[in-house]
Amino acid sequence: MTISYAPLEGITNWAFRALHHKMFSGVDSYYTPFWTPTVDSPLAGRGLTDMLPENNQGIPVVPQLLTNQAEAFLPAARLLQDMGYREVNLNLGCPSGTVFSKKRGSGFLTQPQEMDRFFDQIFSADLDIKISVKTRVGAESPEEWAAILDIYNRYPIHELTIHPRVRKDFYKGEVRMETFRYAVEQARMPLCYNGDLNSAQDCRDFAAAFPTIQHVMAGRGLVANPALARELKGGPALTQEELHTFHDLLFEDYRQRLFGPRPVLGKMKEIWFYMGSMFQGAEKPLKAIRKAKNLDDYTHAAQALFRDASLIPGGKFVQDP
Template sequence: MDIRLAPMEGVTDAVHRRIHHRLFGGVDKYYIPFITPSIHRVFTTRDLRNIAPENNAGVPCIPQLLTRDAELFLWAANELADLGYDEVNLNTGCPSGTVTAKGRGSGMLRDPDALRSFLDAIFSASPLPVSIKTRIGFYDPAEWPAILDIFRQYPVKELTIHPRTREEFYKGSVHADAFAFAAAEVNMPLVFNGNLFSVEDCMALQEKYPGLPMMIGRGLIANPALGRQLHGGAPATHEELQRFHDALMDEYAREYPADTAHSRMREHMKYLSCCFAGAEKALKAIRKSTPKTYPAAAAQLFSLPLAENPGYDPDVFTK
């Protein structure tokens, strides 16, 4: 099975990638969250923290760019090639208002002519093969056939489809029919992304599309052993989760100021709490914690037994 970890800005950083790869594995490729190349044509310290090869040593990674400026895309792709990457991923899926307002991410799907000229320019000069991660429309799934018709004109290395519109963000169910349409209509290699939260979800997809690569986000953050399980390995033990938590905390503390390290840990714990039975009270304590009170709040979570079916629970995120 071909399992990829979805890029999640603020969650799947280099610290997480290194530790996840070492302690759990089961992920064939890790996508680096988006980088927005600036007109100054230098990577920021934050970008470099994510993409510097020494920060991702031994971890198979694909960097992602978020821009609608073809020249800046090509500048960044050249830099990434020099750093040793062998693929670059284009983000045409980000639904955030601040991103789409600038015509980037899924905002690119609103303007087919501009998208076409952008793709003409990058595919004719990119030093690296380009893969794309996309949504199926901005407002309406009815936009999908026309968008797909644009992508199919280019030698896209892989098209990862998150079958939702921009308006749907990450909520509700995915449009399985939009993915099926692409699978039937185009020859380019596809990757599926969206709502794969459990071994069962992934197996059901594999039954429909044998061998289809799966990009998993929230499901793998909530259950870090999911990739390993899909490769036939064991579920996470209590001890492993504790070790994973402690390694993340130590490494964040080494690399970031206390406030940033604390907020990264709080974010991870929101997801990891899905591994524990009756986690609400402990999660509330973690949410309200300060860097000083965090260790006690985390210990509260780790005093709980494992959930029978650990996995991403959307309810945790709506409270």
């Protein structure tokens, strides 16, 4: 089974991926967070920095684009192809309000005719890069899924990653495994499963239930437990010491590279939203981390956490109900 690191906008930027790849084995590929190309500017700013080959040396990366315009997708895909990428991923799952209302991400799923035309254009273009898709199973209801899959089935999609939730679910509630099973029966392209695989055991349970699926993708579970993929491949479990080192190196990198304490604090606090589930006895320092207003407060709180709290044996990311 191969396992990929899911794209997490705001978290898995190039520096995060490089540090993760250096410290933890097991992840077969990393998907970049989405970049929205425009016709005039296919790749710029944060997206360009994130996808530049020199920032991703030695790391297996799949860049991801978010658009509903073939005229914007194609120049970006060509640039990525020229940079040496073999695959580009199209985001058809993002549930965020602005993305959805612009009919991109999961919003495009509500426009079957436009989506069909978009695929027709991108798959008939002269491109030498594989196109994969990451999708939800609908916007409002999983009843939309059969029609959406029908469209996908008409095109040579390299791989279809399915997060079996609808847009309305955002990232909560049970994953809709019956909808995924329908895809396993009906899809004409290779599938990758994504959703709530928060431990190596979760991945093994999934593999037992869906033995024909060779590829899975994990996001939040890997932020909480950066050694998840290593464990899945038979390697050792996460230790508190290495999580501490990972944390300190990431914090240091953000302090050097980001402008001012505010973005550094924002990024570090977000990671604790996931990593916090790994610890017992961490309520007080976690609260202090959430409340930290400057880098000194933050440093003290994080130090207290690594000193006073301990990893839960077999711990994993647990979502608040």
